[in-house]
Amino acid sequence: MRSFCTMGSCGLGASGLGVPSRVVTRRGYLRRPGDNGSVTTPSPTPTAGGRWLVGAAIVLLAVNLRVAVGSVGVVLEQVRDDLGMTATVAGVLTTLPVICFAAFGVGSAGSVRRLGLHRSAALVLVLLTIGLVLRSVVHDETVFLLCSVVALAGAAVGNVILPPLVKAHFPDRIALMSSLYGAALMGGAAAASVGTVPLADAFGGWRPGIGLWAVLTGVALVPWLLMLRRDVHTAPVDEERLPMRAVARSPLAWAMLLVFAAQSAAAYAQFGWFPEMLGDAGVSSGYAGALLGLLSAVGIPLTLGLPWLIARVGDRPHLSWGFATLTAAGWLGVLLAPSTLPWLWAILLGLGGGAFTWTLTMIARRTRTTAGTATLSVTTQGLGYLLAGIGPFGVGALHDVTGSWDAPIIALMLLTVVIAVAGTVVARPVMLEDTLVRPVRD
Structure with a gap:
């Protein structure tokens, strides 16, 4: 007999309350829902202080994900003059964020699954720091673009791990935490756009103006380093992938x-x-x-x-x-x-x-x-x-x-x-x- 099995729509579970005892996906793997019909993924159960730490770490991570984008546009003319950058290369530079967010975003799933969410967050901030520092000291337009790709690759991975980080640590506060990191993304972009020129004026040029944002990424890295021992993997059990x-x-x-x-x-x-x-x-x-x-x-x-x-x-x-x-x-x-x-x-x-x-x-x-x-x-x-x-x-x-x-x-x-x-x-x-x-x- 041919039947269709969906969550809560066919068969009786062990309790006889209409909850299915199994769900087979298109891949053929098994899911075993809990009493409420949902599937749970093991995640850390931190103390109240631990939740404050991971919450602050998520917000700090989000603040840094648009710094590499917002800090360049406002000093692009000076960057072009100093590096001898053509209009065509400048056009590539302004298109890089979308390209990198797409390419590295799609390609990050396997790496995140192997590394875990906490290690991935730490890697994101390391890449951002390296990219921000290096592109502030190079003198070749091609190397500048490559350093920008390093920073934007980190930001791309950061984009895709924010929702699962919230899901893993704050399943009961998804809307609140999503709004906080969304505001942090916007705030980081605005801060980089507004603050880069004053930094450049105060410290002698566009190089420190864009490079000093690496200090912020370094600060954001600290709490993730503290949480590496209690990592969360996006698919801890094979059948949940x-x-x-x-x-x-x-x-x-x-x-x-x-x-x-x-x-x-x-x-x-x-x-x-x-x-x-x-x-x-x-x-x-x-x-x-x-x-x-x-x-x-x-x-x-x-x-x-x-x-x-x-x-x-x-x-x-x-x-x-x-x-x-x-x-x-x-x-x-x-x-x-x-x-x-x-x-x-x-x-x-x-x-x-x-x-x-x-x-x-x-x-x-x-x-x-x-x-x-x-x-x-x-x-x-x-x-x-x-x-x-x-x-x-x-x-x-x-x-x-x-x-x-x-x-x-x-x-x-x-x-x-x-x-x-x-x-x-x-x-x-x-x-x-x-x-x-x-x-x-x-």
Whole structure:
């Protein structure tokens, strides 16, 4: 007889309460749920002081993941002059973050599984420190790019281990911790953008301006070194491993990937082109730069308030619809009246950017195990950043072809439809592991 076995939907478990005694995935491995139908992954049970330590370590890790990106753009002109960097090489440099986040994000799953989450976090900060220091002292543009790749490779791995770290250590505080590290990501990017020039002025040039951020990464490394003996592995038991090819068959994984890719494409387009869009409309360069800072800063309080919003909304898709609507309204303002109320358009776009942290939060909320969270994080962020690279490149290409910002802005508005529709799927109370079952024969 042919039957379909899913979590809580077929057969009676040992207790006779409708909980399945087994679930066979597409890979054919076995999962044994607990009394509540969920699958648990062994994780450390630290004391209250230990939870404070790991919580602070996660936030410090997140603060450092955008430093390598935010510190270069504001001194790019000086870097180009000193290293003799051509415009083409500078273009490669500005595209490196998205490329590295995609390539190293996808490729990190096996390494994280072997090393463990704590060792991976320590490695992330070591790579960041080495990359930041070396690129501040080199005198060749090619070596500068290679050193940037080292730092960005560390940041890419850091991106994908944040959700499973929260899942492993704070399964009861996923929304809170996700909002804290999301705000830390934004805060780190803003701090690097704002602080690099004053550091360069105070210490004699762009080299110390970008190199001194390695002090912050070194400080963040200390708590992870203290936790190496109590590491967490994303798949401590063979049958709990979720390969990417299995997750790639899940509609939930594809919806998550599309939301993340659409939001990230719009975000990197904002970082690269928003000031120029306003500048072409008559807004001064200084004011346009300040508005970009406002756009980034607006997202911090929204991110911190995300746990409350998620608790109020529950499993309804209102948040994804709201983020999509706010972003579309912001771009509509830029399209129709870019110089009239540019501060309002910046605020609307910044609020719409809350889709980023919401998606990262949902990665942990829509998985039962740390292994599932890790694989879904790699799939969503690794492939999502690869697709997101189309955003800033496509905006520039459309502007070159049409000679106007109208077509690029309309294209960015259309991306909000993807966020709304795919976000509706993500909001449904369906766990990733429940979408990976296959037919079994009795």
